[in-house]
Amino acid sequence: MRENLQLNEAGELRHLLSIEGLKREHLERILDIAESFAVLPGRQVKKVPLLRGRIVTNLFFENSTRTRTTFELAAKLLSADVINFNVSVSATSKGETLLDTLRNLEAMHSDLFVVRHQHSGAAHFIARHVAPGVSVINAGDGWHAHPTQALLDMFTIRRHKGDFTPLRVAIVGDIQHSRVARSQIMALNTLGVTEVRIIGPCTLLPAEARSLGVHLYHDLESGLEEVDVIIMLRLQRERMEGALLPSAHEYFQLYGLTEARLKRARPDAIVMHPGPINRGVEIASEVADGPRSVILQQVSYGIAVRMAVMSLILGARGGENE
Amino acid sequence: MNRAPNIHVHDGRLVDPANGIDEPLDLWLADGRVLAVGEAPPGFEAEVSIDAGGLVVCPGLIDLGVYLREPGFEHKATIASESRAAARGGITTLVCMPQTEPVIDTPAVWELIRRRAKACGNARVLAMGALTQDLAGEQLAEMGALQRAGCVAVTNGRNRLANTLVARRAMEYASTFDLPVVLCSEDPHLKASGVVHEGAVATRLGLPGIPSAAETVAVARDLALTEHTGCRSHFHTLSTGRAAEMIAQARRTNRRISADVAVHQLFLMETDVDGFRAECRVDPPLRTHSDRERLRQAVAEGEIEVICSDHQPHEADAKSEPFPATAPGISGLETLLPLTLKLVEEGVLDLPRAIACLTAGPARVLGLELGRLSPGASADLCIFDPEAAWTFRADEMASAGRNTPFDGWEFRGRVTHTLFEGRITHRLEP
Numbered sequence: 001m002r003e004n005l006q007l008n009e010a011g012e013l014r015h016l017l018s019i020e021g022l023k024r025e026h027l028e029r030i031l032d033i034a035e036s037f038a039v040l041p042g043r044q045v046k047k048v049p050l051l052r053g054r055i056v057t058n059l060f061f062e063n064s065t066r067t068r069t070t071f072e073l074a075a076k077l078l079s080a081d082v083i084n085f086n087v088s089v090s091a092t093s094k095g096e097t098l099l100d101t102l103r104n105l106e107a108m109h110s111d112l113f114v115v116r117h118q119h120s121g122a123a124h125f126i127a128r129h130v131a132p133g134v135s136v137i138n139a140g141d142g143w144h145a146h147p148t149q150a151l152l153d154m155f156t157i158r159r160h161k162g163d164f165t166p167l168r169v170a171i172v173g174d175i176q177h178s179r180v181a182r183s184q185i186m187a188l189n190t191l192g193v194t195e196v197r198i199i200g201p202c203t204l205l206p207a208e209a210r211s212l213g214v215h216l217y218h219d220l221e222s223g224l225e226e227v228d229v230i231i232m233l234r235l236q237r238e239r240m241e242g243a244l245l246p247s248a249h250e251y252f253q254l255y256g257l258t259e260a261r262l263k264r265a266r267p268d269a270i271v272m273h274p275g276p277i278n279r280g281v282e283i284a285s286e287v288a289d290g291p292r293s294v295i296l297q298q299v300s301y302g303i304a305v306r307m308a309v310m311s312l313i314l315g316a317r318g319g320e321n322e
Numbered sequence: 323m324n325r326a327p328n329i330h331v332h333d334g335r336l337v338d339p340a341n342g343i344d345e346p347l348d349l350w351l352a353d354g355r356v357l358a359v360g361e362a363p364p365g366f367e368a369e370v371s372i373d374a375g376g377l378v379v380c381p382g383l384i385d386l387g388v389y390l391r392e393p394g395f396e397h398k399a400t401i402a403s404e405s406r407a408a409a410r411g412g413i414t415t416l417v418c419m420p421q422t423e424p425v426i427d428t429p430a431v432w433e434l435i436r437r438r439a440k441a442c443g444n445a446r447v448l449a450m451g452a453l454t455q456d457l458a459g460e461q462l463a464e465m466g467a468l469q470r471a472g473c474v475a476v477t478n479g480r481n482r483l484a485n486t487l488v489a490r491r492a493m494e495y496a497s498t499f500d501l502p503v504v505l506c507s508e509d510p511h512l513k514a515s516g517v518v519h520e521g522a523v524a525t526r527l528g529l530p531g532i533p534s535a536a537e538t539v540a541v542a543r544d545l546a547l548t549e550h551t552g553c554r555s556h557f558h559t560l561s562t563g564r565a566a567e568m569i570a571q572a573r574r575t576n577r578r579i580s581a582d583v584a585v586h587q588l589f590l591m592e593t594d595v596d597g598f599r600a601e602c603r604v605d606p607p608l609r610t611h612s613d614r615e616r617l618r619q620a621v622a623e624g625e626i627e628v629i630c631s632d633h634q635p636h637e638a639d640a641k642s643e644p645f646p647a648t649a650p651g652i653s654g655l656e657t658l659l660p661l662t663l664k665l666v667e668e669g670v671l672d673l674p675r676a677i678a679c680l681t682a683g684p685a686r687v688l689g690l691e692l693g694r695l696s697p698g699a700s701a702d703l704c705i706f707d708p709e710a711a712w713t714f715r716a717d718e719m720a721s722a723g724r725n726t727p728f729d730g731w732e733f734r735g736r737v738t739h740t741l742f743e744g745r746i747t748h749r750l751e752p
Contacts, residue, residue, distance in 0.1 A: 020526070099642055120528045121598035122644035142646065143528030182528055206525040207533070 005127050015127045015136040016309050018145035019186040027190055031155050034308035037077075038155075038301065050311050051080035057110040059101075059126075060139070061087045061117040066275065067139055067149075070299070071114045074306035083110065098122070099129060106131055111314060113137070120144035120179075135313045143177050149274055150183035152305040154191060156298050157229055160270050164191040170223055170265075171196065171214075172255060173233030173282055174204040180274045181233060182212070189213045199223035200255060203244040220255050224264040232257055232273045235282050248281050258284045262292065270294045326354040326701070326744030327369040334374025334705065338381060339678035340685070340694035349379065351701040354744035358697055370746070374705055377738060380677045381693050382414025382702030384684040385658060386582055387504065387558050388633040389651070390416065390447070391722075393434060394423025399635035399653075399722035401435065405444035407655040407721035409747035411631075412704030412737040415692055416445050417684070420452040421479045427452035427463040429471035436472070444747045446702070448690075450475040450504055453492045457481040460488060462495055469499050474688045475556070477504035480605060484510050486543060493553040502554045502688055507540035507565070508532075508606060517646045519561075519592040519607040527598065529645065532607050534562045541565040545572050548579060556687050557581040559632050561606035563616025570625035580687045582628035583617050585661040586652055588670075590614075590727060598645040601727040604632070605650035618670050627683040629676075631658040635723020653723035657714060659706065661728070663735035673708075701744035710736040 004021045008014045013026060056075040058068050068084065075082045087101060105113070112135045115123050120142030127136040140146040154164075161167060169188055175181045175198045188196050198209060199217040209216055217223030224230065239245050257271065271283075271293045279285045288295060329351040336347040336359070343359075350358040350366050357363050385408070391399040408416055418435065420426035426435070432449050439447035451468030453476045455461045465476050476496050483489040496503045513536045518524045520531025541557065545568060548555040560566055560583050569581045586604060591614055594602045602608060620626040634651025641648050659680065666676045685693030692700065716729035740748035 097639065097642070098644065098647075117644060119644035119646045121646070124598050125644045141528075141644070143530075145528065179528055182526070207520045207531055208522040208525045211522040211525060 005124060013313055016147050016313060017123045017127055017136065017138045019147050019150055019183045019190060020145075022190065024190050024192065027151065027154065027187060030151055030305065030308050030312060031158055033312060034155050034301070034305040037304040037307040047077050047079055049079045051075065051078040051314055054080045054111045054314055055083065055109060056080045056112045056114065056310065057083045057085055057105055057108070059085050059087065059105065059113050059115045061122070062140070064116055064140070066299070067116065070302045071139060071306055074303050074310060077303070078307055078311055080310070083108065098125070102126060102129060106134065110134065112310065114139050116140045118142060137309060137313065140179055142179065143182070144179050145183045146179040147183050148302070148306050148309055149180050150187040151309065152298055152302040153184055153231065153272060153274070154187050155301045155305050156272060156294055157270070159301070160294065161228060164188070164193050167193045167229060168195040168197065168227045169193055169229040169231065170199055170227045171231045171233065172199045172220065172223070172257065174235055174239060175200055175209065175233070176204050176206045177236065177239070178233050184231060185212050185214055197223050197227065201245065204239070221261055221264050224261060227265045228269055230257065230262070230265055230269055230271050232271065232283050234274065234276065235278055252281055256280070256282055256284060257287050259286050259290070262287055272298060275299065326351070328352045328367060329370045329372060329701070329741070329744065330366070330368035331372045331374050331379055331703070331705070334377045334379035336379050336695070337674055337677050338695045339674045340381070340682035341696060344674050349695065349703070351741070351744050354701050356695050356697050356699045356701050359695060372705065372739060376707065376709070377705050378673070378708050379703060379705050381681040381695050382704050382740065382742060383412050383659060383680040384415040384417065384690070384693050385413050385633065385655065386417045386628055386630045386684040386687070387450070388416045388418050388631065388655070389421060389635070390418045390435070391635060392422065392438065393431070398637050398640070401438045401447065402442045403720070403722040404633070404635065404655065405439065405442045405447070407719065408445040409740045409742065410720045410737065411656045412659050412706060412740050413655055414445050414702035414704070414740065414742045415448060415690075417448045417450060417474065417688065419479050420450055420457065420477065421481070425452050425456050426450070426468075426473070427455050427457070429467050432468065432471050432473060443742070443745070445742055448472075448474050450477045452476065453478040453496070453503065454483070454488065459483045459485055462492055465496055465501060466499060469501055474690065475502040475504050477506070477558070480506050482506070482508055482510040482540070489544070490547050490551060493547050493551040493555070497551055497553040500554060502556050504556045504558045505544050506558050507537060507544045509536045509540045512536035512539060517603065517607070518595050519609045521592050521610060523592045523595055527596070534564060534609065534613075537562045537606060538564050538568065541568055545569070545579070548572070549576070554578050559584045559587070559606060559630070560617065560626065561587055561609050561613065563613045566617055566620035566626060570620060570623070573625060580628070581626045582630050582684075583621060583626050584632035584654070585629050585658055586632070586654065586727070588614060588618055588621065588629070588665060589661060594727065599727065600641040600643070600645055600648040601652070601725055603645065603648055603650045604652055618665070621665075621679065622670055627679060628687055629658070629662055629679040630684070631655055635721050636725045638724070641725050651725065652727065653719065653721045653725045655721055656719055657726065657728050659704070659737060660714065660733035660735060663708070664733065667734060701741055703739070703741040704737060705739040706735055706737045708735050710734065712736050
């Protein structure tokens, strides 16, 4: 009984909740549209009128400055009006249910909700309950999914590597608690890469990790052999308190990406990180700031990719003709 | 209340596992009791005659471990609403959990529930008293007083006993009175914030998992304490195949140990949660195909001798949140018999064994003089049409809680009459 909430009857994207359930064509189409938007920042007039008169509501139940800002900027570049609704300091802390919050915002005639929530499944829940004409983009739910982040990572990889099929990609760090990693793994496999590796200590890998279609490594150096793309994940401080790791020091000793370890990868390998980075915890400064790092490009591509997703979902596809 | 009528139940197939009966026999009921089986008592004049031709007549079902929500949670359900649902499901005895507000840790709370239930008159309500005060796992509840007031067992419910010394003392103290101790064994530290089985689905959906070890670690501890204290332990709502095997092994030397399984665990699996289906969120969680098959096997072999509904009615809002924020539980009274009959249809159990898991089994575990249709026994009957095909609909449920994953399921076998103490409490409209 698995419904695909994300697609309408014609198989087009209605919501973006997770990478799971999307076909390679869906992902490629988003990346293609993003390509046309990626040229905009170089122009003097950066705005396009595609979503003029549309209302986008950023509905953030978890603090986030950068993701919310890039969504806001993306919506404004498409000429949409943006409402920012920061719920962690608003209604639900006064006991209002999520559904009540949603009904209130719907009364403000929003066309699109961009949702971030601490619970896995929150975006699905909202998509199931919104009015028929309203769409939902998942901007991160619990440990489940963060599809626009994964798409901007795919965009970055495609810009540097072109074809996905021959690639070996390593994702390093806290996979278990990472919605970014789950979405990346699904996107990479959907796009047909040769191999996805996840590298980390047993406490940070999910229970049935292999069922995600990945190879497991506990040793960073052997895991990096011959890879084309290295994705480092942010290590949260609270992992030390939950008895998952002994110390940040030991973590860096075992899983920190240094220049020496980077040599194990292919000579043209790129280094990615969804940010914000912990220098000296998961990545050495010399690598983060080095020539192989594409971390800052990821941020700027994030705007183009989010413009692509919003314009596609709201049915304004003119972006391709720019 | 008026005297219960003289009733003649005729031409049915009587299935009474406690008495080893499975044959066409008539029943004569008078004054709320079974007067005679098979042979008409002289001079009997029936005021009501029930034609059970083509129907199965069995003892009223006993559901071990239900949440009636009253007092304290009347927005979810009431004794009145749930005893009506019980009658609809052929259940005549509800053994309720002490997790009310206030908790059943004093005879006064139990007395309140007993009176309400008696006023409703649709089913017998029995209670498990609290093992510890306020179920807090710190100080022992007044088990002696609870037993004298009529509580049939003690339990800490789903409030786990984290402190092993308190668990030991509570089990020891309960042994003083030979009170059955009903255990929902789960290690709270291993469970942590988990909401689903820690397996492939949790991995894919990014949901916090509850490892199987949360159950096996706690069952191992509680088996060791059972051996040490000699208490009558009943393991309630098992979810893992491994725990069922551990209990079967312990039963080789100690037949006073018993276990039950919630009927939904014999059908649903972790994959049913996919798509964040809150109606499939239960505690303990739905596990793997292998667990389901091993639990079915343990029921078939008689190592698990009770099937229960683990009835937990909720208001709609409780399931209308993002998955981890929803309340666990299924409103199960009305699907207990239909699902159990599905096990017969699927060849897991024969009919008498299936009925035994809902009647003689729970009666034996709790030491109740119920679940059998001997002359003199309470006239509690469940009569069902084993061939009736029907579709279960959530919006037609009698329970105040319509939280069910079985909406739209096709069943064969439907309750036509329920009799409680010789009165008809449910009759299926033709």
